[in-house]
Amino acid sequence: MTTARAYYETAAPRVAERPTLSELPSFTEVYDHYFPKVYAFAQNRLNDEDLALDIASAVFEKAYLKMGSLRSPDSIGSWLFAIARNEMVTHWRKEKPVEEAWTQATWELSLTSQHAGPEERLLKKEEAAALARLVQQLPPREQEVIALKFDAELTNREIANVLDTTEINIRVAVFRGLRRLRNIIDKNGLYQGGQ
């Protein structure tokens, strides 16, 4: 992201004046490190790449505007994903019926239009689509904990902070979520309902 950083430093001096960053990681460092994780978190929760980009962009816009209120660099992961979580909750509240329809349409398209490309790539895409569909069968809380663990790569303590619970509860939620997912795969196969 050297190019992006250079762009930031030369093209946006006025915005850089807004937050106080003296004891915190620079915004560009936060962006560089967390953007792929925020995107992955949103993409795997929404199953929509364009929407995930919109959400990720909104998360970093809010993060930038609020960064002066972040007290400790140690809490930046949980702080950022709390913003991400709020963005998605806001989205679901506003758009749920449309989002559900669009998600379904996206699934149908992704599972029927992948004619070109190496077989291995196709299998990986189908595998990912099938897995995402199975994950959606988990209780919402377990879906969220698993996304914060695997996509956001937060520690159990950070996840506990985001969800306002205990680390023990997070460990048990990950265990139960993965066990439930294993049971679904054992019962129906990975490609259940996907082809």
Added chain:
Amino acid sequence: MTEKTKADKLAREVDKLIAGLEPHSDDEEIAQLLEVARLRRAEALRAAQRGSKQQEETWKLLLQQLRRKSPG
């Protein structure tokens, strides 16, 4: 082994997996759950890779939005 004990052991191995280390368990159920975790981890990495490809373009758009919100 209680559920909490298993959850603790699984959590340690999942953290290894996410750190890029090789997880392992002699417990049959935990080993099975680690296979599911590998699958989910692979999907997380694929999604993050897709995000990385959009990172720079999104950064430029984000800067435009921030500049519009910072007049003067």
